[in-house]
Amino acid sequence: MPDTPAGTGAPAAISRDEVAHLADLARIDLSEAELDHLAPQLSVILESVASINGVASDDIPPTSHALPLTNVFRDDVVRPSLTAAEALSGAPEVEQQRFKVPRILGDEQ
Secondary structure, eight states, rough: OOOOHHHHHHOOOOOOHHHHHHHHHHOOOOHHHHHHHHHHHHHHHHHHHHHHHHOTTTTTOOOOOSSOOOOOOOOOOOOOOHHHHHHHTOOSSSSTEEEOOOOSSSSSS
């Protein structure tokens, strides 16, 4: 990535050669026209990220969400439930205390 010019706080413009190098690393085949088109666009993106970094303040802790999240699930409470025999009582076929279903995969697993 391009270096930040000393004292400016903004990243240096990304060059066409740097875009070509990044595309090569990512194994993306870009045409000459695409390289010419992407270099200025990536420079704008880097400038935008730098402007956001400039707004960030040391007195504001980093967060993953703008609003606090709360758990929307109910607490787990142990309650009476079906026994294995009761759960399997309506099954068309049972094998080793499990529902028996038709095989859908062959031996090629």
